[in-house]
Amino acid sequence: MSDEQATHTTGFGERVRANQQKLTAELKPHYDFIVCGSGSSGSVVARRLAENADVSVLLLEAGGSDDVPAVMDASNWATNLGSERDWGFKAQPNSALHGRALSMSMGKVLGGGSSINVMYWVRGHKNDWNYFADEAGDAAWNYESVLNIYRRIEDWQGEPDPKYRGTGGLVYVRPSLPTSPIGPAIYEGARSAGIPSFENLNGRMMEGDGGCSLIERRIRDGRRLSVFRSYVFPYMDRPNLTVLTEAMVTRLTVEGKRATGVEVAHDGKVLRIGAGLEIVLSLGAINTPKVLMQSGIGNQAELQRLGIPLVRHLPGVGENFQDHPLLLGCVWEHQQPEAVAQKEQAMVFWKSDPSLDTPDMLCPMGEGLFVSPETAQFNPPENSWTFIPGIVRPKSRGHIRLTGPSPLDPVELTANHLGVPDDLKAMVRCVEFCREIANSAALRPFVKREVIPGGMKGKSLEAFVRDCVVTYWHQACTAKMGRDSMSVVDGKLNVYGIDNLRIADGSIMPRVTTGNTMAPCVVIGERAAEMLKISHRI
CATH class of the missing domain: 3.30.560.10 (Glucose Oxidase, domain 3)
Incomplete structure (x- = not known):
């Protein structure tokens, strides 16, 4: 029996449920790594880090479980649009589209977009x-x-x-x-x-x-x-990987130039959880820049307009969509x-x-x-x-x-x-x-x-x-990788001017790839994981 087939057994599913129930009931104040977002990049990063049993990983997902027929049965994909598994973003009315305002669906569920897309x-x-x-x-x-x-x-x-x-x-x-x-x-x-x-x-x-x-x-x-089912689920019976759903990352905590943790809205409370080594933002091309800006990382003039204290002036945050x-x-x-x-x-x-x-x-x-x-x-x-x-x-x-x-x-x-x-x-x-x-x-x-x-x-x-x-809902490029003044991350996906913070999702693309974006996002996750392992010798 292959590893993937083994995860379909009832016994494995019960082990996962019991283990995650225990881990989420006893959330720790600190983890080595916090990965924010369980989509096509975040799931890859979390799995690759958790492969080292000595490393503790917290994977945060704003949405809920993917274990529903609308997700599991690929032919039902369209029923997720507009549901609780969709962030339900809407673009501004656009004169080039005769004033229409397009719906901009993004996955809000374990697996992110890979749980509600057409799987190309x-x-x-x-x-x-x-x-x-x-x-x-x-x-x-x-x-x-x-x-x-x-x-x-x-x-x-x-x-x-x-x-x-x-x-x-x-x-x-x-x-x-x-x-x-x-x-x-x-x-x-x-x-x-x-x-x-x-x-x-x-x-x-x-x-x-x-x-x-x-x-x-x-x-x-x-x-x-989904990328979550292929990468993360087979490791959810392990003690070093905690997957917390209904957990919306609202802000990063930053001390000086160092990202130290996250604030998370969960179960009616705000949790503050620290990251000993690094935080990885994999929230997608809309929520990644949103959380950066709410944390004081973005265009200084924009942040001042909203009364958000400046942590780092990065004018490219939220641009280049x-x-x-x-x-x-x-x-x-x-x-x-x-x-x-x-x-x-x-x-x-x-x-x-x-x-x-x-x-x-x-x-x-x-x-x-x-x-x-x-x-x-x-x-x-x-x-x-x-x-x-x-x-x-x-x-x-x-x-x-x-x-x-x-x-x-x-x-x-x-x-x-x-x-x-x-x-x-x-x-x-x-x-x-x-x-x-x-x-x-x-x-x-x-x-x-x-x-x-x-x-x-x-x-x-x-x-x-x-x-x-x-x-196509292939939103991308709002925290681009590069070396000019509008770049947000470098070639190692480090956020400029902030230590211990990387971005791994479609927002880092300098330009959107030629075709559907799930596969490139998996590669972005693999590259991020490689660099994290090298950086921390794990």
Whole structure:
């Protein structure tokens, strides 16, 4: 029996419950490490630190248990949106979206985003990681280094590809095989548009101009494999790892230049817990800058405006916000009259402009209807199939501000989707690109008519994009890694000017990666853990 299979036994679950009940009932005033947030980076950091039995680790999560059908059954993912497992952030009304205010979901549950997302595993492009290394001035972030991490942690279930894929690691990844004739037809249609096919999404395809491939997901037998379940849960029967839920980190305690602990809202009380070695913030690209600012770390003028005493002037905190806009979706009516069940078939990455160095269009394709409230108004028929065009190299930048000094005061999120005209142009091109594939000879047997957007062109297509674009919820980049005056962390993820404090989550990305962000966040967690182990010789 594998370690992962062993954690599914009743006996193991009971050991975890008894152990965590004891550990949380007897919370200590100090731990060696406090990891704030149990998402795709924080879970990795907590597990890797807890592998050393001599080290005490406290993992704090504002949300509750993930042991509910809405999380465990991967097909139920959408039912988590707007639930108690969603932070429920909302962006400011955006004139580029005709005044719409987009919902900005983030996971508030053990596992964070990896417990409520669609589980796509996309590593990021070679150029992303080399850009990270250049910004950090550290080759350990480059593509070759990161490729070694991916190979080490993966348990790849597709065709063997030892140069790019690993087996036997903690991260089970499987390709979604086409289940109908439309899957191979997508490949053929892409090929006719000059787009090559690849043996897997995360190998050679992530080094070049893009291509068409199978979708890869972290799902086994219909069951979600969150990063928390893969990394943390197997260690929760150990005495040195305490996982405290319903525990919202509100502030850091800082003495001089040293972060000494955290303030946590839990069970109607404020707990103050010390960290002997380090604190790691893994709260995501909205809450990480929020907690930094509430702790006096941020733009001096902003903090003064709210009466928050300055601890460290870091003007980049909350700036550089980036996200991936998408359309849900572009829909064609199928030739067959029967309703079509939802099932992904393929993924296409390509460039909206040949002069770009990295693909900027991400287009998953699936049988069935994939629509948002905005596109559902077109009343698409049940016998449909869908392209879901998105852009993954946006030029628009937003920011996050506090509205008051209290942890209960909401943040003001200016997401600024399509705020730069080039992003609108790329999004329109992405719709046209999906059309080109849908209109190819290979797909003719599957197309009765284009339903959404229904043949629009020019200004009407631009208006459609502004009316209907939503978000992938890939919020990132608000505490970026780098060496300029707007950087918040260095290449070792240390917060500038504050000792014993690191950030490990999507907020440290200098730019958002090319594709879904869960896999890069796992790598960020692995890199943080490596550096913590070296720094403290553990």
